[in-house]
Amino acid sequence: MKYLSDVSTLEFDQGKCTGCGRCVEVCPHGVFVMRDKKAMIVDHDLCMECGACAMNCEFDALKVNAGVGCASAIIKSMIKGGEPSCDCSGDDHGACCQ
Amino acid sequence: MRDCCSTNTKVQTPTCCSFKPEWVLGNMETSAGEVQCVSTEWSWADRIGLIKSRISAFRMHYSVSPGLYAVGEPDEKCDVFVTANYKLSFDILRVALKGLNAWVLILDTQGINVWCAAGKGTFGAEELIRRIRECQLDKIVNHKRVIVPQLGASGVSAHRVRQESGFRVCFGPVYARDIPAYLCAGYKSSREMRTIKFSILDRLALTPMEILPAMKHYFIYALLILVIFGFQPGGLGWGKVWAGGSPFLFLGLVSIFSGVFITPLLLPFIPSRAFALKGWITGMILIFTALRLIDLPQLGHGLLVLFSYLFFPAVSSYLALQFTGSTPFTGRSGVEKELKTAVPVYITALSVSLILIIVYQLKQWGVV
Numbered sequence: 130m131k132y133l134s135d136v137s138t139l140e141f142d143q144g145k146c147t148g149c150g151r152c153v154e155v156c157p158h159g160v161f162v163m164r165d166k167k168a169m170i171v172d173h174d175l176c177m178e179c180g181a182c183a184m185n186c187e188f189d190a191l192k193v194n195a196g197v198g199c200a201s202a203i204i205k206s207m208i209k210g211g212e213p214s215c216d217c218s219g220d221d222h223g224a225c226c227q
Numbered sequence: 228m229r230d231c232c233s234t235n236t237k238v239q240t241p242t243c244c245s246f247k248p249e250w251v252l253g254n255m256e257t258s259a260g261e262v263q264c265v266s267t268e269w270s271w272a273d274r275i276g277l278i279k280s281r282i283s284a285f286r287m288h289y290s291v292s293p294g295l296y297a298v299g300e301p302d303e304k305c306d307v308f309v310t311a312n313y314k315l316s317f318d319i320l321r322v323a324l325k326g327l328n329a330w331v332l333i334l335d336t337q338g339i340n341v342w343c344a345a346g347k348g349t350f351g352a353e354e355l356i357r358r359i360r361e362c363q364l365d366k367i368v369n370h371k372r373v374i375v376p377q378l379g380a381s382g383v384s385a386h387r388v389r390q391e392s393g394f395r396v397c398f399g400p401v402y403a404r405d406i407p408a409y410l411c412a413g414y415k416s417s418r419e420m421r422t423i424k425f426s427i428l429d430r431l432a433l434t435p436m437e438i439l440p441a442m443k444h445y446f447i448y449a450l451l452i453l454v455i456f457g458f459q460p461g462g463l464g465w466g467k468v469w470a471g472g473s474p475f476l477f478l479g480l481v482s483i484f485s486g487v488f489i490t491p492l493l494l495p496f497i498p499s500r501a502f503a504l505k506g507w508i509t510g511m512i513l514i515f516t517a518l519r520l521i522d523l524p525q526l527g528h529g530l531l532v533l534f535s536y537l538f539f540p541a542v543s544s545y546l547a548l549q550f551t552g553s554t555p556f557t558g559r560s561g562v563e564k565e566l567k568t569a570v571p572v573y574i575t576a577l578s579v580s581l582i583l584i585i586v587y588q589l590k591q592w593g594v595v
Contacts (some may be wrong), residue, residue: 130425130495130554133561154398154416155380157423158556178558179346181380195381196559197346199552200502203562204570213559214347 137176138194143167145190152182152191249273250321255297259363264297267325273318280315282435289314290338295362299328303369306410308399309355310376311336311344323403330367334358345382352387359392374399377421423555430491433553437487441546448479455584459592474521478514482539485513486546502557503569506547510540530587538580545573
């Protein structure tokens with residue numbers, strides 16, 4: 130399943146890529162593949178901005194505005210301010226944190 | 228299966244008076260102190276816990292103590308699997324390790340699962356490094372490898388863990404059931420094992436926790452409807468409440484059912500990628516069908532028909548949009564984009580709906 134197209138903030142600088150393959154290993158949606166000893170993005174729209182690739186890129190080749198894709202969290206942050214976070218501490222919440 | 232059998236470890240049953248959960252089989256002496264040995268079976272208590280955590284706030288307090296545990300009879304050569312201290316995450320892992328000898332290192336994620344805790348940062352490099360030191364993992368195993376679930380990668384920076392603890396992070400498969408295949412392949416996940424799935428059964432398991440909060444709001448809505456239809460020119464007249472309000476109580480239930488159950492269940496089959504639109508389409512279809520089924524005279528009134536088509540699909544749309552928090556493929560930017568359009572539409576729909584229903588009541592009273 131794919132979400133909206135052309136919205137992900139994922140940026141990849143192939144010049145900095147050393148071909149370690151960590152991004153391919155950690156991405157749960159198969160956004161990256163290895164080609165000619167470098168990573169490349171095969172489908173930008175599959176990215177859900179979880180941030181796993183950027184977190185694990187030792188060479189700073191990946192950037193993404195990571196965050197939760199959760200309407201409830203984003204509405205809360207719009208009202209109360211601050212970063213949207215998967216706040217699972219209340220009783221009145223969705224199923225996100227199972 | 229890997230052979231990690233140990234000859235120099237000893238499992239002892241705990242003393243009779245100490246409390247021990249069913250999943251603790253006994254204690255084991257290690258060079259870094261005593262470690263609890265855990266079962267690889269689901270007990271009845273575990274299964275009941277699983278069901279309760281799926282349907283209620285029980286899961287908010289369903290946790291295990293962080294630290295090191297043993298599965299089978301592990302020795303210094305055995306692998307170390309890292310997980311969160313949400314009991315269900317731990318249960319799924321220990322059952323998947325059946326037949327293996329392994330160590331399980333539980334991080335303190337405040338009872339939250341790996342995926343959510345990684346997003347919050349509690350399942351992160353810092354906690355992993357701290358836990359490795361606290362459990363003296365370097366005394367327990369003679370290798371420098373910890374296996375972290377792949378969905379923890381958004382919180383765990385593998386290079387930072389290596390730099391600060393000396394341990395190399397191997398990201399395991401998304402699903403614990405693939406661990407034996409991952410080990411057989413030499414710590415490698417296939418593309419299939421690395422990819423997150425969201426089957427109809429996964430979606431079905433998530434819907435109870437969508438339905439319950441929605442029903443709380445439904446009672447407030449029901450009260451409002453009864454008050455609106457109870458108002459008569461001479462004050463509150465409860466005689467017409469049921470006849471006037473009941474179709475709207477029913478349509479309210481239909482819109483909730485549409486947004487929290489039908490839309491999530493049929494998610495890939497409903498046109499559009501936007502959740503708000505998916506929910507609205509399903510809502511429209513169900514409300515159209517429901518209005519055909521209800522044959523009450525007041526629903527023949529144009530204002531109420533307009534109200535029904537405006538208000539209820541919008542409710543379904545709003546609830547479907549909330550399901551973005553339960554899916555493993557919606558991103559922050561996409562949800563923000565949806566909300567920018569959807570929120571003003573919801574506010575408009577709600578305001579116009581209120582005006583329509585008030586005008587209808589005023590007409591009924593002969594005021595306008």
